[in-house]
Amino acid sequence: MxxxxxxxxxxxxxxxxxxxxxxxxxxxxLAAGAQVDTELDPDQWQVPVQRAALVPAFDARAxxxxxxxxxxxxxxxxxxxxxxxxxxxxxxxxxREIGENTGLVLGTTxxxxxxxxxxxxxxxxxxxxxxxxxxxxxxxxxxxxxGQCAIWYGLRGPNATVAGGRLAGLxxxxxxxxxxxxxxxxxxxxxxxxxxxxxxxxxxHHAGSGxxxxxxxxxxxxxxxxxxxxxxLAELLSVRFGVPDPSDPAATFTTVIKNALxxxxxxxxxxxxxxxxxxxxxxxxxxxxxxENVLVKPTPTRIVPGDLLGDTAAAGAALQVSAxxxxxxSDRTAAGRLALVTGIDPEGAVGCAVLxxx
Amino acid sequence: xxxxxxxxxxxxxxxxxxxxxxxxxxxxGIGIGRFAEGLQQGxxxxxxxxxxxxxxxxxxxxCEIVDFEPDRWITALDPAELxxxxxxxxxxxxxxxxxxxxxxxxxxDTHNVISIGTTDGESRDLDALVxxxxxxxxxxxxxxxxxxxxxxxxxxxxxxxxxxxxxxAITIPTACAAGNYxxxxxxxxxxxxxxxxxxxxGADAMCRKTFTxxxxxxxxxxxACQPFDVNRKGIxxxxxxxxxxxxxxxxxxxRGARIYxxxxxxxxxxxxxxxxxxxxxxxxxxxxxxxxDAGVKPAEVDLISAHGTGTKANDITEAGAIHDLFGEDVxxxxxxxxxxxxTMGAASALAAxxxxxxxxxxxxxxxxxxxxTDPECGVDCVPNQAINADLHxxxxxxxxxxxxNSVVILGKHGEAAS
Numbered sequence: 001m002x003x004x005x006x007x008x009x010x011x012x013x014x015x016x017x018x019x020x021x022x023x024x025x026x027x028x029x030l031a032a033g034a035q036v037d038t039e040l041d042p043d044q045w046q047v048p049v050q051r052a053a054l055v056p057a058f059d060a061r062a063x064x065x066x067x068x069x070x071x072x073x074x075x076x077x078x079x080x081x082x083x084x085x086x087x088x089x090x091x092x093x094x095x096r097e098i099g100e101n102t103g104l105v106l107g108t109t110x111x112x113x114x115x116x117x118x119x120x121x122x123x124x125x126x127x128x129x130x131x132x133x134x135x136x137x138x139x140x141x142x143x144x145x146x147g148q149c150a151i152w153y154g155l156r157g158p159n160a161t162v163a164g165g166r167l168a169g170l171x172x173x174x175x176x177x178x179x180x181x182x183x184x185x186x187x188x189x190x191x192x193x194x195x196x197x198x199x200x201x202x203x204x205h206h207a208g209s210g211x212x213x214x215x216x217x218x219x220x221x222x223x224x225x226x227x228x229x230x231x232x233l234a235e236l237l238s239v240r241f242g243v244p245d246p247s248d249p250a251a252t253f254t255t256v257i258k259n260a261l262x263x264x265x266x267x268x269x270x271x272x273x274x275x276x277x278x279x280x281x282x283x284x285x286x287x288x289x290x291x292e293n294v295l296v297k298p299t300p301t302r303i304v305p306g307d308l309l310g311d312t313a314a315a316g317a318a319l320q321v322s323a324x325x326x327x328x329x330s331d332r333t334a335a336g337r338l339a340l341v342t343g344i345d346p347e348g349a350v351g352c353a354v355l356x357x358x
Numbered sequence: 359x360x361x362x363x364x365x366x367x368x369x370x371x372x373x374x375x376x377x378x379x380x381x382x383x384x385x386x387g388i389g390i391g392r393f394a395e396g397l398q399q400g401x402x403x404x405x406x407x408x409x410x411x412x413x414x415x416x417x418x419x420x421c422e423i424v425d426f427e428p429d430r431w432i433t434a435l436d437p438a439e440l441x442x443x444x445x446x447x448x449x450x451x452x453x454x455x456x457x458x459x460x461x462x463x464x465x466x467d468t469h470n471v472i473s474i475g476t477t478d479g480e481s482r483d484l485d486a487l488v489x490x491x492x493x494x495x496x497x498x499x500x501x502x503x504x505x506x507x508x509x510x511x512x513x514x515x516x517x518x519x520x521x522x523x524x525x526x527a528i529t530i531p532t533a534c535a536a537g538n539y540x541x542x543x544x545x546x547x548x549x550x551x552x553x554x555x556x557x558x559x560g561a562d563a564m565c566r567k568t569f570t571x572x573x574x575x576x577x578x579x580x581x582a583c584q585p586f587d588v589n590r591k592g593i594x595x596x597x598x599x600x601x602x603x604x605x606x607x608x609x610x611x612x613r614g615a616r617i618y619x620x621x622x623x624x625x626x627x628x629x630x631x632x633x634x635x636x637x638x639x640x641x642x643x644x645x646x647x648x649x650x651d652a653g654v655k656p657a658e659v660d661l662i663s664a665h666g667t668g669t670k671a672n673d674i675t676e677a678g679a680i681h682d683l684f685g686e687d688v689x690x691x692x693x694x695x696x697x698x699x700x701t702m703g704a705a706s707a708l709a710a711x712x713x714x715x716x717x718x719x720x721x722x723x724x725x726x727x728x729x730x731t732d733p734e735c736g737v738d739c740v741p742n743q744a745i746n747a748d749l750h751x752x753x754x755x756x757x758x759x760x761x762x763n764s765v766v767i768l769g770k771h772g773e774a775a776s
Contacts, residue, residue, distance in 0.1 A: 048497070099630065110479050110509045111531065116567060120488040123570045129414040130574045137571035138633040138759055141477060142509060142531035147760020150630040156640070159628030159762050160539060163479065163509035163529040171528050175543070182546050184626060202496045203487075207504035241526040243517035252523045259469075259524075347505065348514045349527055 006228025007235040008177045010355070014086040015322045016078050017219030018053035018309045021063070022085045027326040035308050037215050047201035053217030053310035054196055071135040072148070074218075075112040075195035079145040080152050082220035083189060087153055091224060096154035103157035103185035104146050105175045107168025107192030109314040111142030111161075114197035145193055157185040165345035166277050166311075167241070168192040169221065169318025170353050174239040180227045191222030192318035200313075208346075214280040217310030221318035223325075233325050234355040237264035237338070241351040244286075244344075253290035253350045257342065261294070264338070264354040268296045272337035272357065273327065275303040275320040280311065283344045290350075291342065300340070303327050317343040321353070328357045371607040375548045376771060378615040379458025379603030380711050381450035381559075384698050385421040385596055388449075390457055393708075394715045397723040398744045402697050404582065404594055410485065410566040415573060417580040421596030421699025422564055434519050441480030441506035442563035444515045446599035446704070451516040451557050458603040459615060460555070462520045468554035471547040472513045472527040474601075475536025475560035476703035477758075479509030479529070482565040512561055516601075526553070534665070534700070535756030536560050537600065537707025538764035542624040544604045545766075554609060559707035561599035568702065569595050575634075577669045582727040583700070585666035585693035586673050586739040589729065593667045596699025600707035602714070617771040618714040622751070623652030629761025635671060636757050642679035648753065648765035656684045659767075660749045661722055663709045665757040666693025666739075667700055676755065677735040690747075691737035696726040706756030706764070713752040713768050722747045 014022055018036035019029025029036065037053040045052075060069045060077035064084070069077065083104070087094035110116075119140045122132045138144050143161040150159050158179050164171040169192035176188035194200075196218035204216060226232065240260035244252040261268065276291060278284050305323040306312070312319055320341045328334035334357040342352040382389060385403025386396030395401075403421035412418035428437035431449035440448065451472070455465065483503045490499055513527040526547070532539045537560030544556025572578050577592040584590040610617055625647030629637040649656060665676055680688055694712045695701075701708055712723050721744045728741035754766045 046496075104628070108509070108531065110507055113484065113507065116481055116484050117488045117491075119571065120485045120567045121492065123566060124489065124492055130570055132570055132574050134571070134574045137575065140481075140567055140571065141533045141759050142479065143533050143758065143760040143762055144633070146532075147628070147633055147762060150628045150761060151633070154630050156628050156630045158626040159532075159630075159760065160626075161531050161760075163476075163512075163531050165508050165510050167510075174526070175528075178543070178546050178550070181550060184546075202491075202499060203504045203507055206499045206501040207507065241528075242523050243514050243525055243527050245521075245523045246518075255524070345508075345510060348508065348510045349517075 007237050008180045008225050008228055009230055009232030010223045010234045011226050011232035012086060012090040012224040013322050013325055014082055014090055015221040015319060016055055016082045017319055018055060018217050020056055021081060022089060026322060030305060030323055030326050037310060045198060047198050048205045049201060051215060052196050053215060055218060073112045073115045073139045074197065075193055076145040076148045078195060078220045079106060079149055079193040082222045083149045083153060086222050086224060099154035099156055101157050101186040102155050103159060103179055103188040104149055104155045105160045105162060105172040105188055105190040106146040107162050107164055107172040107314050107318060108142055109163060109165050109194060111144060112139055112195060113203055114199040115139035117199045165348055166313060166316040167343045167345050167349055167351045168314040169321060170239055170343060170351045173236060173353060176225045177236055188225045189222055190225050191220060192314045193220035194218050194312050194314040215310035217312040219312050219315040219319055221315060221322040232358055234357050237354045237356055239353045241349050243349050250286050250289040253286055254293040256350055257290055257294045257352050260352045260354050266338055266354060268294050270338045271300040271340055272334050273301040273303050273324055273339040275324050275341045277316050277343040278304050278306050279344055283346055287342055287344050317341060324355060373549050374607040375545050375604050375621045376607050376610050377602050377618045377621060377714050378605055378610045379454040380618060380714060381453030381457060381601040382711055383423060383426060383446045383450050384598040384708060385423050386697055388426060389453060397712055397715060398721060400724045400726045400742055400744060402726050403699060409564040419581060420564055420594050423597055432519060440515055441483045443476060443480055443561045444512050446563065447474050447512045447561035448515050448519045450559060450599035450601040454557060454601040454603050465520060465522055465555060470525050471544050471553040471556040472516050472525055473530055473540040473543040473556065473558040474513040475530045475532060475540040475707060476509060476512055477533045477536060477562050478565055478568055478702060479512060479531060480506045481567050482563045483507060485566045516557060532762045533758035533760055534702055534705055535758035535762050535764045536703035537705060538754065538756035538766045541602060541710055541766050542626055542764055545621045545624060548604050548606055554605060556604040557601055558604060559599060559601035560704040562597055562702035562704050564595055564597040579668060583668040583696050584727045585668040585696050585725055586732055586735045586737055587728055587730060588732040590668045592669050594699040596701040598701045598704050598708060600704055600711045602711060619717045619768045620771050622654060622767040622769045624648050624764060624766045625651055626764045631761055634759055636675045638675045638679045641676060641757060641763055642682045644763035645683050645765050648767050652767035654751050654767055657687050658751050659689050659753050661689055661752045662691045663713050663754045664691050664693045665755045666695055668695060673735050677737050688737060690722055690740050692723055692725045692740050694723055706754060710754045710766055713754050717749045717752055717768060717770050720746055720748055
């Protein structure tokens, strides 16, 4: 087994979000800085809120064709779309043979809650409890999106799904880095996906500590990550996680960020940019306090896609990483400098990543 | 990817990873002692399902756990704030660290990994939320159940219960191979030195959704799970959790820990072929990757703990892949699912624990409910009666929806110490 001391490199990326589909749409939307939430059609969405930040006019069949999309749920369609845009628009000409040693790691919160709950609902409502659509059974399993992406694009390397709510993208990145360091894949496509759905809107409505104050969004960000040494957009220097001590959660978060900087052999003064998740309510407050404990003046550029795209849950940290890459492409001062991406998941973990822009 | 053999001979003691603690919640016994006894006796955990209303299904047996008392294992957290799968993962982790002779204070001194695999997360609570919604409308869902839902809680709850903060708590929902995925993840983290201890395994709670899906596919057995039997009729759904403590050989030796077995390596790949049906060539390739990673030749494998669901399709495909790779030299191929049912994301973790026990205690767990071996499978599945055996290398297969395969190779720790 080969190992490499060089940090893994993010060499290409794409995204699907409220800004639209593809890298260019994401970069343009972020640069424009306009909120993308829209009024929900009450006939289509029976949810406890009026607005959401949806992927504009997203239609799996229009995007991917009729074949293979009949039973596909929204989360899977978003992921297959994002991976397709990455491979076809950002990675030259994609050929299935390349997939032999290409892995895929996707972050999620709980897969498609809508698919799971619809399946159970059919079981309760049908004349018989087993009158359910067997073609939709795989949608109720959380690794559906990553398995479908593998089938669509012939990705036969390590294929994993990681659940971590808002931090899912960072868990995926760390997982991918571990696969590359261990020589288990040559290339790993990696990112995270979250769909907007009626089920998610109601679950968030009941579970959310901040009531309905947070605007929900959706999307998928995906990067091509390769073993170190090669060309690329950014190096992944470190990823670190923690689980907050309930008596002093900001202290845990502060330690996690300091450890990530130490592992990157970096100081706060080296940071060109910081991209916090800025979750609503107490979680955002915790993140702000932790960052105040670490950051030094002059304050790094702040990149907060969540202000525009809403709470995209599992896609959150992934879209933050992509936003850092997007801003760096148009900021000459970024080259060679560092970016810190932070996140906190309600009742779960805290984490961050340190990237060096090329 | 390297194909050099005998990697383990080249690894230093700090890069060799051993299993030093085990925790089990299963339908044939809670705790490592009872689980081991159950394996040795060929005990079967099947019974009529009570986890959900089975009215309208013509048959509904499953390997449900009816004697689990969360309060016995979960002391720092309020069990009511956890879904059943998280209760299982927390309980199994608490048992595993006690079994490893680890004090939580020792764990708090170092950076560790908690990796928990799952198929359904807390889908059992989603079932209940759907029921409430149908009865009273969506505005009347129970907020506490809604808070259970994010699957990340299966691993972060373990950290919360143990009071661990400097920890990577990751949940890996790669369906029915998730337990092996989680073990592989912990193995890599310990081997590369980024974690001192890894608490890894899998957990799932029985739910209506998954039973219904398999029933609709015609893959729920009416009475018994009979892997590799000519008259096998499918799976019985099960539930439970298994958690293993992994640490480096150095670490285990320095603290005088008991070592069950060494994790020699693992393989991981994807069929990229079909969401539900396994692909024989790809399953074979995953086994090959695992053996190469472990530095083991097929002829050195003494036992295969199969994914062995007991469906027509799985067992033929898996046995075929084994024959392709092992040729004339196929070792015994057993399925613990015959005893504990298909515990989904916990399945390959519980099977890996069974392998570690088998190596440690010197026996092969049987394949229960066996009458007549399917000639198309053509394996010695060690029918119904455990046999004594000196096991040096054991292979544990995990296959999943999405074409997600992971195979873990364990070895006897006598060799680990040499």
